[in-house]
Amino acid sequence: MSNRQTVVYRKDYKAPNHDVETINLVFDLIPDRTIVTSTMHVVPREGRESDEFELNGESLQLVSIKINGQPSLTNQYAMNAGKLIFHSIKEPTDIEIVTRINPKANLELSGLYLSNNNFITQCEAEGFRRITYFPNRPDVLAKYTVTLHAPKECKVLLSNGNLVDQGVLPDGRKYAIWHDPFPKPSYLFALVAGNFTVNEDKIELNNDKTALLQIYTEPGNENKTVHAMDCLKKAIRWDEVRYGLTLDLERFMIVATNDFNMGAMENKGLNIFNAKYVLADDGVATDSDYAAIESVIGHEYFHNWTGDRVTxxxxxxxxxxxxxxxxxxxxxxxxxxxxxxxxxxxxxxxxxxxxxxxxxxxxxxxxxxxxxxxxxxxxxxxxxxxxxxxxxxxxxxxxxxxxxxxxxxxxxxxxxxxxxxxxxxxxxxxxxxxxxxxxxxxxxxxxQAGTPRVSVKTQWDESKKTFTITTRQSNRTLPGQPKPQPLMIPLAVGVLNDKGEDIPLQLEGEPLPVGTTRVLLLNQDVQTWTLVNVDRRPLLSLGRGFSAPVICDMDLTRDQLVFLAKNDSDLFNRAEAFEKLSILAIDAFIQELRKTQNANSLSPMEAYLATFEEILNDERLSPAYRAEILKLPSEQAIYESQIIIEPALIRAACQAMQKKIGQRLKTSFEDKVKTCTTEGIYKYDPDLAGKRALKFLSLSYLVASGNPKGVQQTRNFFEKGNNITDKLGALSIAVHSGLPIRQEMLNKSSIAWATEPLLINKWLEVQALATSVHGEMPVVNKIRSLMMDPLFSIKNPNNVYSLLRTFFAKGGPEFHTLDGSGYQLWIETVLNIDSFNPQVSARLARTLENWRRYEPRLSSMMYKALRYVSQQKNLSADLREIVDKAINEPI
Incomplete structure (x- = not known):
């Protein structure tokens, strides 16, 4: 593990002195002593600053070096702090380097490692230097030929590009040779060898060629790749139609593994995926999982051009x-x-x-x-x-x-x-x-860092029939950064009249209106636009479709927000207006709780409840849209609306709000649970998924209100559901609401799901979001207990993210306890994981980085936790950077 603290600056970039035109890699794959032979054809660049050829290496045992086929002499190279430097490379040169590595001991999951006895690589960003010495930087592109020698038990031997040859060696071991015709940086190198099964298909491309598509999984999972294959074909076809970009290899491969630090990796032609973003059927994947698989499959495939062909x-x-x-x-x-x-x-x-x-x-x-x-x-x-x-x-x-x-x-x-x-x-x-x-x-x-703010004021002159829009943009000055300059911000706007109709938008000086939505291009601190022929009272619909990543400030009354939530033709902005209404209502509960500790006497405003019910029952809107827009804002979203974060108060306000809405709209919610219950065999379809989402949204409000029928329906969906969306949806409601039946449901789940890693991670995540029940064990103690469960492994990133990162990031008052027990668990976990997987420990550590924003009692304990970790010796560079920045940020 490296704990180097070197700061790298963009201004110091220098082009490499040498190119590597080709690299031939030969792997003798043995779990604890893999031999890697690398033969590079190195070509000096014109105008180079030095003749020294610098390579990176980490956790490598150097076996031998040859230069132009001859054993090297000690004065031809030097070893220096993770670098191998060859002197005086003035002409094209062949360099052979043999190294020994130990994949079995590689718990960082960076470079070449073992996952369930299968060989897997992860080379982005700097994992390739853990395989062999190489100029491990993205601007050194080479053409790779890879030869794999592996035990006969390895059924599959894969690398980037096209398969050249495969067979059996005289000693009974297997071999395969792969060649990638496209130059690529080392971070896109990939290797997979082991016991996998494959789902194959073919696709006819727009260039009249046929490509082989392969998705590899561990035995028993091949039937769970049907959806992923369908998504891959859709992504290939979409990129051809939308952008004219066609698959450029004879085959495209995906490999799924359960041990992976990232979601997926776009290695040229050989994508390696975290199994959660590949495997799906009605027994392991929810509607949300199906949608996530589609997105991630698409993302990694699209990298083929935007990341691989151009890096x-x-x-x-x-x-x-x-x-x-x-x-x-x-x-x-x-x-x-x-x-x-x-x-x-x-x-x-x-x-x-x-x-x-x-x-x-x-x-x-x-x-x-x-x-x-x-x-x-x-x-x-x-x-x-x-x-x-x-x-x-x-x-x-x-x-x-x-x-x-x-x-x-x-x-x-x-x-x-x-x-x-x-x-x-x-x-x-x-x-x-x-x-x-x-x-x-x-x-x-x-x-420029930071989120820009755009404040907007409007003025209607009824007599002149003009509507003036004035914008002012600003951005906070960050420590050590120059004062921000005005940005170029495209701001899409529309204007509604008092009947809720979009009006044609005609700027002063224009001969004709230009549609009902137009983009205003902000490029100054303050700007003004004047619309003409506005003869009815107007209301601005601002930032339609979220046209720029800015915070828009415009003083709107509650009545104006209600109007927009009911009438805005831009459905994104309707959702925006309703979320702002929800936050206003929750904030009222927060203020009442801060004064009286009792929100029972408070109710959301009538206009809000009426708008909620109108949206809930509006059949013109898709169930998916209604389910999303009518969720209460997440606790994290409410944190962003508060000056000081008080997790316990925010949780109590949300619970009170949900209860009141559930009681008030009981009949409508019961109707939606009934009408949105899908019958028959489970099928993933966006429309059906939307119905299921609206069903469980409605059920969650009913259960929050104490509705006995809702509690019974929750049990029924768990016990009788024929798909994991129903079962997990019911389990989540039971655990998050603290229902008496939750432990029985958790016990049944652990037995039924014990052999399926994807389901175990869901089981862990549900409990990470549990709500404390008076008189029972605190949630933080339950988390500790789960960490001792045989179903949990601290070495598996998916387990850690599902249970611990979820708890630290979203556990609210169950994590932010006044006795500091949540922060103590954070300290122990971060330090433990940092000893073998710095990437994961750093991601966990980031959950405390905004400690200054919390109420004083909590922020003081969070600071002490960060300080304690920062004072430990031998922290990884990954973790060191996070905790030091969190502590030392100027106020």
């Missing part, structure tokens, strides 16, 4: 591939849905995730631009900012130029940089030139 020059450009590909994934997933209101659900969910995770990141100690200026440990920059905010920045190009303009810009970018390593500026320039636009100011989105 990033250095790790500061990470959002170049990730932000762009997340955007493409979001567009794909939306296009796969049914009605327009169902499609909007995808957008609502994405924006809610951004606001509850990325916005806090943007205002905390880990705040950074989507293209950071420095890092200590690159693994810590696989963040919501790089991915999700990065996707929103890419989306703004489409908002400004339209779908066709964006397509032109993407095509130009790929034409210019295919087969090379590019930068965020390269992408922006291609977009600008393809659309004949000046995007120099837009570059600030890549260099």
């Amino acid at each position: 990033c020059r250095d790790w500061f450009q990470l959002s170049l591939k990730e932000g762009l590909t997340v955007f493409r994934e979001q567009e794909f997933a939306s296009d796969m849905l049914g009605s327009e209101s169902a499609k909007v659900v995808k957008r609502i969910k994405d924006v809610r995730a951004l606001r509850t995770a990325q916005f806090p990141e943007d205002s905390g100690p880990m705040a950074h631009p989507i293209r950071p200026d420095s890092y200590s440990e690159i693994n810590n920059f696989y963040t919501m900012t790089v991915y999700e905010k990065g996707a929103e920045v890419v989306r703004m190009y489409q908002t400004m130029f339209g779908k066709e303009g964006f397509k032109k810009g993407l095509a130009e970018y790929l034409r210019r940089y295919d087969g090379s390593a590019a930068t965020c500026d390269d992408f922006r320039t291609a977009m600008a030139e393809a659309n004949d636009a000046d995007l120099s100011q837009f570059a600030l989105w890549y260099s």
Whole structure:
């Protein structure tokens, strides 16, 4: 494990002195002593600064070196702090390096490791240096030929590209040779060897070629890959139709494993996936799992062009591939849905995730631009900012130029940089030139951290029939950063008249209206637009479709929010207005609880309840849309609306609110449980999934209200449900509501699900979100007990994320206890896991990074916990960076 604390700066980037044109890798795969022979053809670059050829290595045992076929001499190279440096490489040179590694002992799951006795690799960001010595940077692209030698028990031997040959060696061992015709950086290298079964299919491509599609899983899971295969074919076809991008290899492979630090990895032609994003049937996957598989399969496939064929020059450009590909994934997933209101659900969910995770990141100690200026440990920059905010920045190009303009810009970018390593500026320039636009100011989105705020004021002049919109943008100055400059912000707006109708939008000086939604381009601190021919009282619909990743401030009364929630033609903005109403209502409960500790006398405002009921019963809206919009805001979303976070008070207010709504709208909820119950054999379909979502939303309100019928229905769905969506939905309601039947249901689940890792993780996650019941064991003690359960393994990232990260991030008052027991568990877990898997420990540690925002009693204990961890010796670089930034952030 490396605990280096070197800070890398973007301004210090220098092009490599040498290229590696080809690399031949031979693996003699033995669990505890794999031999790797690497033969590189190294070519000096013109204009290089040095003749020294520098390679990275970590946890390697060097066996031998040959230069141009001859054993090397000690004066030809030097070893220095994880680097192997060859002197005086002035002409094309062949270098052979033999190393020995121990996959069996690799618990970091970075490089080459064992998962259930299968060989698996994970090389992004810097895992390849744990396999062999190599210039482990993304701007060194080589063509790979890989030969695998493995025990005869290994049924499958895979690597990137196309299969050249396979067979049996004289000693009975197996071999396979793979060649990737496309140059790629080392982080996209992949190797899989072991006991797998395969689901195969073929697809006819638009170029009249046929590609073989293969999804590999451990034996017994092959029937759970039907949905994943269908998603892969949809993604391939969608990319052909939407962007004209076609699969460029003879085959495309996916491998599913249960031991993986990430969700999935886009290695060229050989994607390796966390099994949770591949395996699905009615016994292991919920409707949400089916949707997530579709998104992740699409994401990794789309990387084939935006990440593989064109990669990033250095790790500061990470959002170049990730932000762009997340955007493409979001567009794909939306296009796969049914009605327009169902499609909007995808957008609502994405924006809610951004606001509850990325916005806090943007205002905390880990705040950074989507293209950071420095890092200590690159693994810590696989963040919501790089991915999700990065996707929103890419989306703004489409908002400004339209779908066709964006397509032109993407095509130009790929034409210019295919087969090379590019930068965020390269992408922006291609977009600008393809659309004949000046995007120099837009570059600030890549260099400024923080979430911009846009305050909006409007004025209607009835006599002149004009409606004036004035915007003012601002952004907080971050420690050590220059004062932010005005950004280029596309803000989509509409205007409703007092009948709830969209009016044609005609700016002063324009001859004719231009539609009922238009994009205002903000590029100054303060700007004003005047609409003409506005003859009825107007109300602005602001930021339609969430057209930019900003916080919009506009003073709206409750009546105006109710009006928008009922009438806005932009369904995203209807959801926005209703969520703001919900937060206002919850805040009223919080204020009452702060004064009296009793919310029984309080009820949500009548207009809110009437709007809630109207939306619930509006059959013109898809069930999926109604289920999403009528959820109470998550506790994390409410945290963002508060100056000081008080988890216990917020939990109590939410529970009181849910109870009141359940009591008031009992009849409507009972009707939805009945009418949205799907009969017959389970089938995943977006429309049916929407019905099930509305059913369980309604049931959760009924149970929260104390409705005996709701409690019985919860038991029935658990016991009689023929799919995991029903069973898990009922179990979640029982556990989160503290129903007496919950332990019986948990016990039955643990027995029925014990042999299925995907279900065990769901079982763990449900309990991580449990609510304490008076007189029973505190939830934190239950978490400790679950950590001792044979079904849980601290070495398995999925187990850790399901139980511990969920508890630390979303456990609310059950984690943030006044006795500090939750923080003590956090300390022990973070330090334990850091000893063998720094990536996972750092992700757990981030759950306390915004400690300053909590009430004083909690923030003091959180600070002490962070301080205690920071004072320990031998922390990994990953964890060290997180805790030090959290503690040392200036106020």
